[in-house]
Amino acid sequence: MIDLQLIEECRGGNFNNFRKLIELTSPFAYSVAFRMLGNEDQAKDVVQETMVTIWQKLKKIKTAEVYKTWIYRIVVNKCYDEMRKRKRNPEFIADEKTWELIANRISEGPSAALENRETSMVITILTERLSSKQKAVFVLSDLEGMSNDEISEITGISKSAVKANLYHARKSISEKVGKYL
Numbered sequence: 001m002i003d004l005q006l007i008e009e010c011r012g013g014n015f016n017n018f019r020k021l022i023e024l025t026s027p028f029a030y031s032v033a034f035r036m037l038g039n040e041d042q043a044k045d046v047v048q049e050t051m052v053t054i055w056q057k058l059k060k061i062k063t064a065e066v067y068k069t070w071i072y073r074i075v076v077n078k079c080y081d082e083m084r085k086r087k088r089n090p091e092f093i094a095d096e097k098t099w100e101l102i103a104n105r106i107s108e109g110p111s112a113a114l115e116n117r118e119t120s121m122v123i124t125i126l127t128e129r130l131s132s133k134q135k136a137v138f139v140l141s142d143l144e145g146m147s148n149d150e151i152s153e154i155t156g157i158s159k160s161a162v163k164a165n166l167y168h169a170r171k172s173i174s175e176k177v178g179k180y181l
Contacts, residue, residue, distance in 0.1 A: 002024050002025070003064050004063060004064040006021055007067060010055075028144075029046075029047045029072075030047045031144065032079070033050075035139045035143045036076070036079040036083075036136060036139045037082055038123050045082075046079055046082060047075070050071065053074050053078075069154055072150075072154040073154045073155070076140070076154055083132050083135070125176075126173045127139075130169050133155065134169040135169065137151055137155065137162055137166045137169060138165075138166060138173070140154065140155075148166075
């Protein structure tokens with residue numbers, strides 16, 4: 001867990017403690033970035049950019065409790081930026097083989113590990129047409145297990161908008177899965 005003492009020492013310029021902070025922060029930052037972007041390299045880049053932002057703006061953190069929410073907000077916003085870049089330069093178009101992989105992967109059930117490339121492809125394909133807000137809400141809720149209150153605080157959108165975006169994201173994904181199974 002991240003405590004205020006560690007944050008205070010980092011504010012004072014203690015780079016060794018900042019390494020500890022990075023070690024504690026990176027796993028959940030990577031998890032969100034990877035699930036939103038579906039690409040390991042881009043997720044690593046987002047985490048790296050997030051750590052730079054943390055170092056630059058750590059003085060703004062008043063309590064350890066808000067630190068994790070603050071980190072999630074930074075990661076989600078950097079993922080939004082990356083998704084906007086993708087829209088300008090699309091890279092991936094699903095073919096029949098990919099949809100077959102999705103059908104096979106989904107049939108394995110919920111016990112399949114999310115941290116592998118095939119599942120990453122499934123998440124990417126299923127969420128590719130979602131708006132960035134819908135994707136963020138879906139990832140934070142259904143993949144990260146956060147409450148609507150937490151998601152609202154991280155994304156800066158109202159709880160009712162969180163619920164609406166989650167509903168539309170789930171509906172879109174459900175339709176896509178139903179169409180190809």
